[in-house]
Amino acid sequence: MGSKIAIIGTGYVGLTTGACLSHLGHTVVCADVVPGKVESLSRGEVPILEAGLDELVHDGIRDGLLSFVLGAENAVGDAEFVFLCLPTPQGADGAADLSFIKEAAQQIGPYLQPETVVINKSTVPVGSAGEVAKKLERSDVHVVSNPEFLREGTAVDDFLNPDRVVIGADDRGAADRVAALYDKLPGEVLITDPASAETIKYASNAFLATKISFVNAMAAVCEEVGADVQDVVKGMGLDQRIGNRFLVPGPGWGGSCFPKDSHALVRIAENSGYQFGLLRQVIAVNEEQFGRVANKISRFARGSLEGKTIAVWGLTFKAATDDLRDSPSLNIINRLLEVGATVRAYDPAVEDASDVRLAGIEICGDPYEAASGADVLAVLTEWPEFKDLSFEKVGEVIGTKAVVDARNLLDRDAIKGLGFAYDGIGRS
Ligand code: UDX
Numbered sequence: 001m002g003s004k005i006a007i008i009g010t011g012y013v014g015l016t017t018g019a020c021l022s023h024l025g026h027t028v029v030c031a032d033v034v035p036g037k038v039e040s041l042s043r044g045e046v047p048i049l050e051a052g053l054d055e056l057v058h059d060g061i062r063d064g065l066l067s068f069v070l071g072a073e074n075a076v077g078d079a080e081f082v083f084l085c086l087p088t089p090q091g092a093d094g095a096a097d098l099s100f101i102k103e104a105a106q107q108i109g110p111y112l113q114p115e116t117v118v119i120n121k122s123t124v125p126v127g128s129a130g131e132v133a134k135k136l137e138r139s140d141v142h143v144v145s146n147p148e149f150l151r152e153g154t155a156v157d158d159f160l161n162p163d164r165v166v167i168g169a170d171d172r173g174a175a176d177r178v179a180a181l182y183d184k185l186p187g188e189v190l191i192t193d194p195a196s197a198e199t200i201k202y203a204s205n206a207f208l209a210t211k212i213s214f215v216n217a218m219a220a221v222c223e224e225v226g227a228d229v230q231d232v233v234k235g236m237g238l239d240q241r242i243g244n245r246f247l248v249p250g251p252g253w254g255g256s257c258f259p260k261d262s263h264a265l266v267r268i269a270e271n272s273g274y275q276f277g278l279l280r281q282v283i284a285v286n287e288e289q290f291g292r293v294a295n296k297i298s299r300f301a302r303g304s305l306e307g308k309t310i311a312v313w314g315l316t317f318k319a320a321t322d323d324l325r326d327s328p329s330l331n332i333i334n335r336l337l338e339v340g341a342t343v344r345a346y347d348p349a350v351e352d353a354s355d356v357r358l359a360g361i362e363i364c365g366d367p368y369e370a371a372s373g374a375d376v377l378a379v380l381t382e383w384p385e386f387k388d389l390s391f392e393k394v395g396e397v398i399g400t401k402a403v404v405d406a407r408n409l410l411d412r413d414a415i416k417g418l419g420f421a422y423d424g425i426g427r428s
Helices: 012-023 035-042 053-062 099-111 128-136 155-160 172-181 194-225 229-237 258-271 277-300 328-338 367-371 384-388 391-397 412-417
Strands: 004-008 027-032 066-070 081-084 117-120 142-145 164-168 188-192 309-313 342-346 361-363 376-379 402-405 421-423
Touching: 004 012, 012 027, 012 053, 012 066, 012 081, 012 155, 027 035, 035 066, 053 066, 053 155, 081 099, 081 172, 099 117, 099 128, 117 128, 117 172, 128 142, 128 194, 142 172, 142 194, 164 172, 164 194, 172 188, 188 194, 194 229, 194 258, 194 277, 258 277, 277 328, 277 376, 277 402, 277 421, 309 328, 309 367, 328 342, 342 367, 367 391, 412 421
Parallel strands: 004 027, 004 081, 027 066, 081 117, 117 142, 164 188, 309 342, 309 376, 342 361, 376 402, 402 421
Antiparallel strands: 142 164
């Protein structure tokens, strides 16, 4: 017999968590505050691009295990577990803004059954379990931290095949009850105190961001010394202590987690008296990387970008998602627009040109159309289908045969063979 679960918030994390828990046989009610979203989700319409999610939502609804309601208080009345999956945006001082979480806690407090376990799934500052407990004003319920480690695009697979499940709780019984929700899944369950669980999430994301900034900095060194970063990473990665995962050089890291969580951890450390210079530098190297890619494009446009047309392939922060939040591609494009370039962009997951984040960019429905007449083509997101496009055809339509491949995605030798100038990251 499954458990009764409420999910507050149907964003990437909440919807994936709800759909996957219903797939594991639990009865899940998901709440959101947007009426239109609740209606369309109730019809099985998933508003985000996430592999396998449509199917799980559809199956959950069909089997009567997954439903959607308006308002958190309408989801929690029967629940044994309540997952808080709400946004924790970056506040003005870099710290995570907890107001959505606190508001929801205050709202649901009066409706909870005794012994309910309220679970912080969102990435929250260390000490947030205590903050939520205060807002609930219920001494007969438990608050537990159970951070998510879901990558967008592969979130369903990450949920169902976790490397680990981390549960931070003061009450061992509550922790064991949360652990039981996942007992059909592989991966080690690690039970800690709440502060350690909250810290594990920040430490993991900061470490992954560090790996990427490290490899991007090494790519800059490779460019100076004439080495090829792809071979360097391969050679490093064969050392099993290092490994080759998450060492792919690119235009810098982005998305909904790394930028906000790395800033938040700097702030958390500083507030408690530790100057996290290493992490500050990791963030600085990332900012530098956006500028380095913009400079590569401008060099191919012979210095000045004023009046030049730049074709961009890829707008999302990485492939396999439609998410534009903190996308390196958009950061780089804005640098080009600021100095007078025209940007024509194509992305397989972006159709709605009315999104405010795309202001000033000409969105094209086809990659060749974007390249047409351009002074430089820049590949900024690693969509695999870009590898299969015809550079003979690009050569026929582009104004100047010049490509900046910020994901080292393309067949460099073939493209050079067609007479293109080519620049990658850490290899030219
Ligand atoms: C991340 C974490 O991986 C996940 O565990 C966490 O819970 C949420 O944040 P996500 O933001 O979906 O997931 O994306 P991820 O795949 O981690 O990539 C983040 C950024 O780093 C992207 O911009 C990506 O392009 C970049 N990246 C990733 C690289 O540049 N090189 C790499 O080797 C890996």
